[in-house]
Amino acid sequence: MMSPPFRSIPSPNIWHWPEVYESENRAQDVDGRIPAELQRIAPWDGRTIVDVGCGTGFHLPLFASRAHRVVGVEPHGPLVDAARTRVAGLANVEVVSGSAEALPLDDDSVDIVHARTAYFFGPGCGRGVSEAMRVLRPGGTLVVVDLDVGASPYGDWMRADLPNYDCAAVESFFAAQGFDLTRVDTRWEFADRATLDAVLGIEFTARTAARAARSIPGLSIDVRYRVHSRPKPIGLELI
Numbered sequence: 001m002m003s004p005p006f007r008s009i010p011s012p013n014i015w016h017w018p019e020v021y022e023s024e025n026r027a028q029d030v031d032g033r034i035p036a037e038l039q040r041i042a043p044w045d046g047r048t049i050v051d052v053g054c055g056t057g058f059h060l061p062l063f064a065s066r067a068h069r070v071v072g073v074e075p076h077g078p079l080v081d082a083a084r085t086r087v088a089g090l091a092n093v094e095v096v097s098g099s100a101e102a103l104p105l106d107d108d109s110v111d112i113v114h115a116r117t118a119y120f121f122g123p124g125c126g127r128g129v130s131e132a133m134r135v136l137r138p139g140g141t142l143v144v145v146d147l148d149v150g151a152s153p154y155g156d157w158m159r160a161d162l163p164n165y166d167c168a169a170v171e172s173f174f175a176a177q178g179f180d181l182t183r184v185d186t187r188w189e190f191a192d193r194a195t196l197d198a199v200l201g202i203e204f205t206a207r208t209a210a211r212a213a214r215s216i217p218g219l220s221i222d223v224r225y226r227v228h229s230r231p232k233p234i235g236l237e238l239i
């Protein structure tokens with residue numbers, strides 16, 4: 001079998017349990033703090049926005065409600081199909097196969113490149129950053145949203161399972177590449193305990209999921225995100 005022309009990093013949660021991940025997406029950030037921060041950094045009203053690593057396309061309808069054009073990019077075939085099904089009725093959205101390192105888009109053709117829970121953007125992702133800068137129009141913005149592994153309690157559980165994860169190195173990488181950083185505190189709220197436990201079960205090892213479950217008294221979890229953003233310069237910066 002021929003391998004795809006792009007790199008795809010396994011994402012067990014959404015690849016193997018898309019229904020549970022859908023429940024997780026519904027529970028995430030119920031107060032809408034992340035969209036509010038995205039609108040502050042790079043408003044998408046009337047713009048062309050790309051969601052890289054769009055998964056099943058959960059965030060595409062939100063973008064479509066205000067954008068001129070939305071493009072979801074996803075390397076994993078079954079998720080491309082699921083995202084296309086989700087947006088079938090939305091005339092301004094398309095979903096294409098591709099990856100952060102090989103965006104199937106023209107130079108200077110979009111206003112915002114967005115990636116959410118985008119672990120493929122981190123140390124070593126220079127090619128993805130270059131690709132985003134290629135497809136952005138001058139003045140456009142790359143926005144990377146990811147979990148803040150340094151923040152309690154969610155980050156404590158992540159670090160328990162990823163003891164070699166280096167929060168400082170990740171943030172230094174983005175800072176060295178010229179990204180601004182804001183931190184966004186959100187609340188995940190679940191409909192019932194079974195759903196919450198199922199989500200912990202796809203995100204953590206059994207041991208860590210059990211520890212997390214014991215420490216959560218109700219149906220909500222505080223989760224902090226990092227939002228890294230970098231504009232594409234409008235012109236040559238002459239010094």
Ligand SMILES: C[S@@+](CC[C@H](N)C(=O)[O-])C[C@H]1O[C@@H](n2cnc3c(N)ncnc32)[C@H](O)[C@@H]1O
Nearest residue numbers: 007008009011053054055076099100116117120
């Ligand atoms: C944790 S999921 C998040 C999906 C979606 N952004 C969301 O918030 O629902 C990460 C996604 O990134 C995709 N992915 C993995 N490697 C990638 C790469 N190199 N470029 C773009 N997407 C990638 C996975 O297939 C998966 O759909």
